[in-house]
Amino acid sequence: MHENEISKYVVDAAIEVHRVLGGPGLLESVYEEAFLFELVQRGFKVQRQVPVPIVYKGNSLANPLRIDAIVNEKVIVECKALSQHNPIFETQLLTYLRLSGLKLGLLINFGEKFVSQGVRRVVNGL
Numbered sequence: 001m002h003e004n005e006i007s008k009y010v011v012d013a014a015i016e017v018h019r020v021l022g023g024p025g026l027l028e029s030v031y032e033e034a035f036l037f038e039l040v041q042r043g044f045k046v047q048r049q050v051p052v053p054i055v056y057k058g059n060s061l062a063n064p065l066r067i068d069a070i071v072n073e074k075v076i077v078e079c080k081a082l083s084q085h086n087p088i089f090e091t092q093l094l095t096y097l098r099l100s101g102l103k104l105g106l107l108i109n110f111g112e113k114f115v116s117q118g119v120r121r122v123v124n125g126l
Contacts, residue, residue: 003104018115028081031110076105097124
């Protein structure tokens, strides 16, 4: 399945989680766990809290980045639960894409009144 196809299912799963949990107001970890459960139930391979090593001048730094989720080894998903969006989140996601070599990332903010308004696509050469 191509990245764009996967992204449609990811957004649908996020909308379902947001609807069932009653919208914004919960902790990010609650949305993340329910969301990843929803994706697994839909037949997707999901890796959670994936460490990505950071190499600086040939030296691996002690603290790797942690990506919230990678779906089907192709799409990074970063979950947030904030009342306000900050553009730095897209910049961070682009960094994750570059370090991992993946092409598509989705930032999903479950803190929005309508989660569909809280979805941002970030691409890395897609």
